[in-house]
Amino acid sequence: MSTVSYYTAEGLKKLKDELEHLKHVERPKASLAIAEARDKGDLSENAEYDAAKEAQGLLEMRISKMEEIYANARLIDESQLDLTKALVLSNVKIKNQANGMEMKYTLVAESEADLKTGKISVTSPIGKGLLGKSVGDVAEITVPNGVLKFEILEVSRD
Known part of the structure; x- marks a missing residue:
């Protein structure tokens, strides 16, 4: 399949x-x-x-x-995407609530992921956790070390 x-x-x-x-x-x-x-x-x-x-x-x-x-x-037809939510091709600025560290990622398809350039896959644990979230939401993401909480600070498109 x-x-x-x-x-x-x-x-x-x-x-x-x-x-x-x-x-x-x-x-x-x-x-x-x-x-x-x-x-x-x-x-x-x-x-x-x-x-x-x-x-x-x-x-x-x-x-x-x-x-x-x-x-x-x-x-991906970008004209059909909701710009207020974190979706594929969104730039998402997040804040780790545990340590206050801020990060910015671009959510992309798995084949285009490249952490060095800040592109993470929507199929990764963090990518999955951010999908569909809006500014102000808190994403609780389960990773091997436990649960991380990220506050969504900004969602934008290039």
Whole structure:
């Protein structure tokens, strides 16, 4: 069963570009490596040929998986989103009630998450806990260490 994933226009383009690169650059390289290894003689004792075939199999598996992801990808229509609630593509400023620390995150699809740039997945515990919350709400989020309480200070869109 395939699952639908939601992407921003940027994320969907990145996914498509990577898929095209695998198909049109990496696939011909793999075929060339197999041909070169085959030209080296006896295939029954040719480790280079075996390695090239295995690499090709892994590449084809990766291409197949990415094609499935791309086929089930949906572009997020930002005009239909409620701007007062924390949803996908929202910038959310939160305050940890335990230590007073403030953080700002952008809620994104799982495939676009990157903590270094402040993008967290809506499927992560914190992301799930923030979804649907408005300014002034307190999100109680269960994490492995216990329960964290975050006050929603700001919800915005870029």
